[in-house]
Amino acid sequence: MRAIVVILSLAVLVGCxxxxxxxxxxxxxxxxxxxxxxxxxxxPAADARCASPTVCNDDPTQRTPAGTCTxxxxxxxxxxxxxxxxxxxxxxxxxxxxxxxxxxxxxxxRMSFDASDCATRTASSCDSGSPGQDPVSAAALALPGPQCTxxxxxxxxxxxxxxxxxxxxxxxxxxxxxxxxYYLDYLQCLAASLDSxxxxxxxxxxxxMAEWDTLP
Numbered sequence: 776m777r778a779i780v781v782i783l784s785l786a787v788l789v790g791c792x793x794x795x796x797x798x799x800x801x802x803x804x805x806x807x808x809x810x811x812x813x814x815x816x817x818x819p820a821a822d823a824r825c826a827s828p829t830v831c832n833d834d835p836t837q838r839t840p841a842g843t844c845t846x847x848x849x850x851x852x853x854x855x856x857x858x859x860x861x862x863x864x865x866x867x868x869x870x871x872x873x874x875x876x877x878x879x880x881x882x883x884x885r886m887s888f889d890a891s892d893c894a895t896r897t898a899s900s901c902d903s904g905s906p907g908q909d910p911v912s913a914a915a916l917a918l919p920g921p922q923c924t925x926x927x928x929x930x931x932x933x934x935x936x937x938x939x940x941x942x943x944x945x946x947x948x949x950x951x952x953x954x955x956x957y958y959l960d961y962l963q964c965l966a967a968s969l970d971s972x973x974x975x976x977x978x979x980x981x982x983x984m985a986e987w988d989t990l991p
Contacts, residue, residue, distance in 0.1 A: 821846035831855070833862045833869035842868035874982035877932055882944035883954050886966050893939035893973060901976035910976045912983045915940070918972050923964040926957060930986040933969065938977035940969035 824830055824844065831842035831853035842855040855861060855868035860876050862869045869876050901914040915933055929947040933940055943966055947958050954962070 821849060821851040825851055831868045833865055833867040841870075872982070874932060874984040877944075877984060878934075882932070882946050883949050883952065884943075884945040884959070884962055886943045886962075888940050888942065888966075888970055890936055890939040890941050893937055896939065896971060896973035898938060898973045898975035901974055911935070911974060911978075911981050912985065914974045914976060915969075915972075915983045916985055918968040919965050920968070923961055924957075925987065926961050927987055929958055929961070930984070931962075931965070932982070932984045935974065935977050935981040935983070937979055938972075938974040938981075940972055943969060 825846050827844075828840045829835075829838065830844045831840065833841065840856065841859045842853040844851055844853055853861065853866065853868055858872075859868040859870055860873040861867070862876070863880070899914065899918075901910040915935070926947070929945060932942075932944040934942040943962070945954065945958070945962055947954055949955060953959075
């Protein structure tokens with residue numbers, strides 16, 4: 776399954792067919808900026824912690840290093856090896872690309888689509904999107920057009936088979952165990968456009984994950 780992860784800033788987005796003015800693709804082996812701090816006296820210093828070749832392994836039973844630990848003063852962070860990605864709960868490297876591995880995460884919103892008629896749908900063309908952005912990601916995120924109101928602080932995950940969406944998941948600000956109504960309205964709009972779509976540029980299996988935030 777090909778996986779695409781995009782982080783988009785509201786400062787450079789237009790409509791819910793979001794486009795970034797700068798390269799927005801996050802490579803599958805990119806680690807977080809900084810992992811959790813190791814407070815003096817409560818945990819080993821960063822240099823000592825990084826001495827272990829498997830400290831970045833999300834699975835402690837795995838003997839092969841899943842990533843490289845880099846000390847940064849009193850902090851340390853992991854850069855994952857190819858085929859691994861950061862687990863957002865632990866900041867350690869787990870098997871799979873970010874989008875594929877996220878299938879095991881908790882999502883407040885989940886909607887599946889019947890793609891049994893996929894072969895009979897008219898395939899829509901794809902453009903390249905912003906420089907560095909995968910065309911499948913650009914096309915999937917642009918499907919709703921400008922009629923959807925783009926919310927901030929929302930992460931969406933879309934699975935596609937032969938270009939047809941099969942699953943939509945999302946997480947963001949919630950009310951109890953449910954996304955608030957503002958986010959649900961947007962997701963219903965997005966779902967309506969995904970339900971009958973087919974992307975000409977997609978492969979047999981694709982996974983798109985995007986995060987909209989309020990970066991300056």
